[in-house]
Amino acid sequence: xxxxxxxxxxxxxxxxxxxxxxxxxxxxxIFSSHDHFDVDELYLRLRQKGSRVSKASIYRNIxxxxxxxxxxxxxxxxxxxxxxxxxxHGHHCHLRCIQCGKVIEFVDQDLFEIEKRLGTKxxxxxxxxxxxxxxxxxxxxxxxxxxxxxx
Amino acid sequence: xxxxxxxxxxxxxxxxxxxxxxxxxxxxxIFSSHDHFDVDELYLRLRQKGSRVSKASIYRNIxxxxxxxxxxxxxxxxxxxxxxxxxxHGHHCHLRCIQCGKVIEFVDQDLFEIEKRLGTKxxxxxxxxxxxxxxxxxxxxxxxxxxxxxx
DNA sequence: TTTACTGCAAAAGGTTTGCATGGGT
DNA sequence: ACCCATGCAAACCTTTTGCAGTAAA
Numbered sequence: 001x002x003x004x005x006x007x008x009x010x011x012x013x014x015x016x017x018x019x020x021x022x023x024x025x026x027x028x029x030i031f032s033s034h035d036h037f038d039v040d041e042l043y044l045r046l047r048q049k050g051s052r053v054s055k056a057s058i059y060r061n062i063x064x065x066x067x068x069x070x071x072x073x074x075x076x077x078x079x080x081x082x083x084x085x086x087x088x089h090g091h092h093c094h095l096r097c098i099q100c101g102k103v104i105e106f107v108d109q110d111l112f113e114i115e116k117r118l119g120t121k122x123x124x125x126x127x128x129x130x131x132x133x134x135x136x137x138x139x140x141x142x143x144x145x146x147x148x149x150x151x
Numbered sequence: 152x153x154x155x156x157x158x159x160x161x162x163x164x165x166x167x168x169x170x171x172x173x174x175x176x177x178x179x180x181i182f183s184s185h186d187h188f189d190v191d192e193l194y195l196r197l198r199q200k201g202s203r204v205s206k207a208s209i210y211r212n213i214x215x216x217x218x219x220x221x222x223x224x225x226x227x228x229x230x231x232x233x234x235x236x237x238x239x240h241g242h243h244c245h246l247r248c249i250q251c252g253k254v255i256e257f258v259d260q261d262l263f264e265i266e267k268r269l270g271t272k273x274x275x276x277x278x279x280x281x282x283x284x285x286x287x288x289x290x291x292x293x294x295x296x297x298x299x300x301x302x
Numbered sequence: 303t304t305t306a307c308t309g310c311a312a313a314a315g316g317t318t319t320g321c322a323t324g325g326g327t
Numbered sequence: 328a329c330c331c332a333t334g335c336a337a338a339c340c341t342t343t344t345g346c347a348g349t350a351a352a
């Protein structure tokens with residue numbers, strides 16, 4: 001916690017680029033919440049806190065922050081990309097309710113086995129896996145049953 | 152093979168909508184190739200064959216064709232969505248080379264076990280899973296090694 | 303001092319929509 | 328005959344980019 005900034009500073013200087021207050025504001029804001037985020041939402045959160053960071057800067061920095069492995073894309077929905085921070089968070093996948101949007105994060109060791117098998121079988125050097133499981137959560141099923149929907 | 156159209160006709164009439172030549176042209180073109188596709192590419196393929204279908208019609212029909220379970224979204228890349236046809240194709244996931252874009256389709260039974268476990272554990276009714284595994288393919292690793300890249 | 307980074311505004315590119323016409327049922 | 332679906336073009340929205348000014352290193 002709090003170490004993201006140090007990590008990013010070292011990443012940025014290794015690349016011969018410059019660190020800026022804007023970049024740190026963006027990263028701090030991303031890590032100030034556990035939730036997944038999108039650009040517009042992040043921009044609004046920053047503005048609400050008095051930051052003067054522009055959307056352009058957010059868009060320009062996201063690829064860099066991804067390259068530093070602090071965040072990653074998770075899914076594209078409602079016409080725009082959604083992200084999550086991963087540093088200090090541990091690898092995980094998502095179980096999502098298609099109706100209410102609830103997201104449950106889970107880790108399954110068998111996925112690493114599958115990864116290893118695939119790497120061997122197809123001669124790939126695996127970088128990562130992304131598993132999305134989609135369905136109806138318990139509450140949504142109960143509501144649907146009560147309302148008589150979805151037979 | 153060829154049954155997609157029959158399936159779609161029945162789907163469309165069950166919904167009380169109308170079938171049209173444009174819809175059938177789109178579906179036929181989608182199923183005329185095994186590959187993944189995107190809207191622009193599909194539009195160009197149709198035009199090349201003399202079809203007068205508009206992009207608007209493609210965009211308007213894709214949600215319907217997805218609902219009929221003939222196709223699904225696979226990933227968002229290069230600023231737009233990519234799709235694949237799934238009817239008569241069998242469920243599968245993707246192993247993708249991040250460098251050359253090569254796609255290998257695979258099926259892993261353990262994923263269904265994971266699905267089942269998750270459904271029980273979190274009380275979800277699972278509809279589907281989507282696993283993307285990303286890495287470097289054998290050729291790209293060899294090229295990189297030869298060029299001395301990526302240390 | 304150099305030149306990468308920023309904010310702003312305009313542009314770009316994918317997707318959606320309004321409208322008048324055409325065509326299933 | 329009704330009204331859903333189409334083509335066209337404009338609108339919309341997210342993301343990218345050009346530019347002039349600013350500030351890390």
